[in-house]
Amino acid sequence: GNSVTQMQGQVTLSEEEFLFINCTYSTTGYPTLFWYVQYPGEGPQLLLKVTTANNKGSSRGFEATYDKGTTSFHLQKASVQESDSAVYYCVLGDLGSSGSWQLIFGSGTQLTVMP
């Protein structure tokens, strides 16, 4: 079945450091890939999405490239700020076994940025 793997449960950085959050996925279909971000006390919200393999998505300084060859969708940012502290979810959107589309969430990565 479809699955998403985020191995990093927590990442701690200082301001202006480079961010890299690893995400790999497994599917037999042609998914859309998303990154959602969740701030404290809020629900997840869309950060960026990519619908086509080998394309890059970007938003607010964050980037992710849909790499079909390595089945990866890593999130990067050149210079993080304290306000980027949040939980980041890698998400796969695809048709499930029942034929209806579904979102599959990774386990999430808690990013803490120190001032």
Place this chain on the structure above:
Amino acid sequence: EAAVTQSPRNKVAVTGGKVTLSCNQTNNHNNMYWYRQDTGHGLRLIHYSYGAGSTEKGDIPDGYKASRPSQENFSLILELATPSQTSVYFCASGAPGGANTEVFFGKGTRLTVV
């Protein structure tokens, strides 16, 4: 601005009791979802709906029912609450359009079953 409102925001329930979590959306979206969020698991889909009167089972439906009486409202019902259902529950809505469609989440309901 897409709006999804959940109530209550916090709930303490006793084991064996009935719990109803409510969700209202003003986005006029056909699709609505209930997820639970647990550390180490991300968000997992419990039930979803394609429109008023419809409910479908998600990945972890056991112990939960859902009700969609109108386009705007979608409820999650725990008939016999158990401590294992202690979690944070999120409701979401989205327009039809398959996997390309953005989903909008509420702020969540923290449920504790004692």
